[in-house]
Amino acid sequence: MTALTPLDRAHTHPATLARTRERIGLITEAARRAGAYVAGAGSRGVAPTADAVAGLGAFGHPLPDSPRPAREVLAELDAFGSPATVVTGHGRHFGFVTGGTDPAAAAAAILAGAWDQNPGAFSPVAEALDRVACAWVVEALGLPSTAAASFNGGATVANLTGIIAARDALLARRGWDVGEQGLAGAPALRVVIGDEAHVSAVKALRLAGFGAVQIERVPTDASGAIDASCFPADTDDLTLVVLQAGNVDTGASDPFAAVIPGVRERGGWVHVDGAFGLWAAASPALRSRVAGVEGADSWATDGHKWLNLPYDSGIVVVRDPADLARAMRTDAAYLPSDPAALRGRGIQISQRARGVEAWAMLASHGREGLAALVEASCMHAALLARLLTEGGATLLAPVTLNQVLVSFGTHAATDAVVAAVQAEGTTWASGTVWHGTHAMRLSVSDAATTADDVAAAASAILECWAATRG
Template identity: 70%
Template structure:
């Protein structure tokens, strides 16, 4: 066997040839097993059985002294790992606002895995796809064309990146250079959030150096959006405001048009946590729900939610490019690249080439397909709410996007129904607490979800409720 390439290199070394054959065979075998997993997903419970979970004990063993052939390792992983997975991408998983896997994005991820490119390093293809995908995201969301975007590990990291950019920019306006002087002795910043601020934003604030005692909370309305009439009118140029696009329980968004202009006029910075709700801006029918969001200074969102790209994929967007590079730039003699390279726009230097998946998804759907994906999920959420209400369940908040908040009688009964739904295996939905009441949260985010999935899932939920009552 002889392997040649365009540079006319000829590989005849037996060891090299053997490794090539083994690698090709193993990749082929992995693809076959992955195909079988996807084909069988519809015939498995959404949440794994107790026996499948117990089977994971096979992995709990000391590291052996001698190697195990890679093909045997792959077989063991598939035999015991695949049955113990939660089926996230076959249309009936409704927990944690989790997207499934878009066909083009999933296929691109397989190819990208073989490419094994470091997006933080010198890879021409990932640099171009990152540049294009970032531009497409900014355009699809209707954000300022001069803004800069960066892919990262998820909305928590995107929030952290945006908050650090905000922190350093606010200090720079005061003449304080964080890169030079650090944070010790820096003037205090004021942090303003809504009562319904998401846990990921609070974690990001803490990681950026802001403690709980620095955070002011503004009251929210019945849907969980900040009340504009309760928002402080005395913010200044040392104020960082965190707003939300898409409440994690109800899908409601803060009143951006009523809050952002005043904050920015007084010199403050507005960051929007829009992990899933920001994508409402991509829909002509729904963008009124986030009207004015484009006025902010920075935004965070997820690709692995409504874009339905594989984990993990977060995106931070900053209005002024220099504010992002000021906070994230780093250099060393061995690092070469343009200031727009991913490693200068985010926390990581070495990183997975996440833009490849997003580029493939957006390329395959286009602007209209993306809008239809978002709208369809919202329509299906409305269908879900209608079916559950018709069965006697209580929907606790209006369905504004893709979130359905439901209760089955009292709190104990609701908890028992949620547990019964998990055991039933038809679908999966998570538990939450809303206004002090235990509830079930249904998040419709998977591109694979159909009306039939919604109908079957709602019927299973009501059936489990009836069983609990019986």
């Protein structure tokens, strides 16, 4: 008889077998409850009821003194947590450019959770999938094939990563090594952004050490895009320009082709905040909306918006891998710096394997499916705008991509409609202020949205408007 190895003995130990059976049962039960949630979520309101929100108080009990069975804890999470969610994946959530969850990506997330891999340390499968998914993203967006990319915690982190890479690269070209010399006493950098730059880009600039007095704002046009005629012509090799693909209210993008070449010719760096709008480049029909964006030095986008990946998933891409490696390097005897590893391409070292979900989604959809997803969202946005304007609402900006911006008369009337819609439950939209006018903003980025969802949402919005008018 062949002697058992230490691994065999460990695997067949009664206590190990019992723990394994318990774990399998718990994961299976979690999947069953998740399936039940998905099955029922489409038949309830998008926003949770007041009773469901009040029920969250059940989680606030004192920290238990003794252990509890994991199945009881899971049941408690489901009983009080599931009813209090916002339903983002059934086609009628139009707030905050929130994509749903692609089925392949959701399934991959379950498997990846069981794998529990850290691509920042040592995991061959996580590193391989991250590498392939990054290359696919770069290819789908039409960015330089030699660029380096990495997944991170969202567009704010992606913006921060790109901006730090830009800061360090611009200073390095002047002979200043931030890694060795820090920022105190470094040559001053000039930062140029548009008046409609998103708060995540502004926050990232602050986190990278740029104060408000260092930031120059360029006027924007009626769509929220930078007015190219107002863009400064005297940028130089100490200038960082942050442009935008997809205004959060209108979907409009800055004039990349008119701005980027001149900035780069004069030695400056262009970073593009493209949280959702950058994905227009993945569609042959919509690529012209972001023409010239591929000429930038770095780009940031979200996977949990138009790519419909689970939260959280940001992606940064940098044209020259050496610039990203310089800014993100790690130095430790047990964790040597490796620009090819994820820890050498991003801020985090320990992190979840986000590339698994991105790989699954892209492998499932392919280039044509990804383009179809983006195009369908834009078609549904145009339909939603048409139905609302036919019902009397005022469209405040042309529908450029997937954003719809409408008002219902006065500021007070619009605010009342937004509140009524959020309470009614058929759909969910957010309020905003556009050039001094209170507006309802609807963002169509869930792959599950259908024309029927759009019709139902428009009808509910118009009915809420009628109800608020008495």
